[in-house]
Amino acid sequence: MAREGLEMTKKMYGPDHLGVAISLYNIASLAQLQGRLREAESLGREALTMSRKLGSDGLFLAPALNGLGDTLRDEGKLEEARQMISEGLELRRKLLGSEDPKVADSLANLANVLERQGRLADAEPLARECLAIREGKIPDDWRAFDARSLLGENLAAQQKYNEAEPLLISGYEGMKLREAKIPVDGKIRLREVLKQLVLLYKANGRSEQALDWQQRLEEFDKSQASKESTEATNQHKQ
Numbered sequence: 001m002a003r004e005g006l007e008m009t010k011k012m013y014g015p016d017h018l019g020v021a022i023s024l025y026n027i028a029s030l031a032q033l034q035g036r037l038r039e040a041e042s043l044g045r046e047a048l049t050m051s052r053k054l055g056s057d058g059l060f061l062a063p064a065l066n067g068l069g070d071t072l073r074d075e076g077k078l079e080e081a082r083q084m085i086s087e088g089l090e091l092r093r094k095l096l097g098s099e100d101p102k103v104a105d106s107l108a109n110l111a112n113v114l115e116r117q118g119r120l121a122d123a124e125p126l127a128r129e130c131l132a133i134r135e136g137k138i139p140d141d142w143r144a145f146d147a148r149s150l151l152g153e154n155l156a157a158q159q160k161y162n163e164a165e166p167l168l169i170s171g172y173e174g175m176k177l178r179e180a181k182i183p184v185d186g187k188i189r190l191r192e193v194l195k196q197l198v199l200l201y202k203a204n205g206r207s208e209q210a211l212d213w214q215q216r217l218e219e220f221d222k223s224q225a226s227k228e229s230t231e232a233t234n235q236h237k238q
Contacts, residue, residue, distance in 0.1 A: 002027045018060060021050040026063055028071065033185055044068035047155055062091045066106055069113070078117050085110045101143070104133040120158050127151040131138050142182050145174025151192045156200050168197050191220055 005025035028043035048064045065088030072081035089106035095100055107130035114123035131147040138144055149171030155164035172193040175182065179190065196216040198232055201210035 002030060006135065016050070016054065018051070018054055021047045021054065021064070022060060024050070025060075025067055027066060030074070032067075032071050032074065037071055040071045041075065044071050059095065062088045062095065062102075062106075064088075065091065068110060070109060073113050073116065076115055077237075082110065082113045082117070085113060093149055099133055099137060101134060101141075103138050104137075104143070104147065105129045107133070108147065111150060111154065115154060115157065120154060124151075124154050124158070127154050129155075142175050142178040142186070145171045145178070146186070146189055147171075148174065149189065149196075153196050154205075155195070156196060159203075161204055163199060168193055168200065187224075191217070194220055 002023065006020065006027065009019045009023050024043050027048060028040045031037075031040035044064070046068055048068050051061045051064045058059035065084045069081045069084035069088065072078075072084060078090065078124075080237060086107060089103065089110055092100065092103045092106055107126045109124040111123040111130065114120075114126070127147070127150050131144075131151050134141065134144040134147045136217060148167045152164045152167030152171055155167065172190065174188055175193070179187070182189070197213040198210055198217060201207070201213060225235075
């Protein structure tokens with residue numbers, strides 16, 4: 001459907017139009033979700049190049065930069081991903097101000113890339129800023145609790161376990177209560193936080209708590225497998 005929309009946009013407005021760039025970006029996002037990263041990167045680069053060429057006001061350029069940065073991160077091209085996301089972050093600050101939730105999204109993405117590069121201390125203030133924005137602007141949104149988990153994961157990786165533990169637990173519990181509102185590509189965060197809690201308690205030698213969270217992780221995996229099986233069955237029937 002997205003590809004059909006792209007062709008219709010080209011016919012209506014020509015090949016050099018912001019609507020074409022947006023369509024390319026949307027298809028790239030879907031390809032990334034499906035794990036087709038090379039295709040997602042190619043489409044994302046095309047969308048970004050077109051956006052720069054058209055001299056858009058930045059409202060689309062920023063998500064184009066962040067989207068391509070996310071794909072490059074998943075491909076392990078971390079330094080280029082960092083550059084893309086950093087540019088998108090600064091553009092969003094300029095256009096939206098420093099307290100906008102979209103700025104927090106870029107902060108979270110950049111912190112994640114820096115952590116993958118092993119730059120934990122550099123990522124920590126970004127994670128803290130992300131949390132402050134989300135708790136101030138969208139306190140009841142699942143992303144506010146995800147931000148608590150992101151900071152907790154960073155602190156745990158730095159072996160600051162006492163500070164990390166309450167952030168991870170409250171982040172997980174807040175996301176769990178709002179699970180129905182988490183988009184498909186965000187639900188993996190629940191599993192990641194569960195896994196981090198298991199690792200944290202094992203590192204502390206607290207085997208009873210580690211076992212408790214390991215059981216929750218296994219229950220989560222079983223639940224997800226059951227949902228995927230049901231969805232596959234329903235699609236086959238259709």
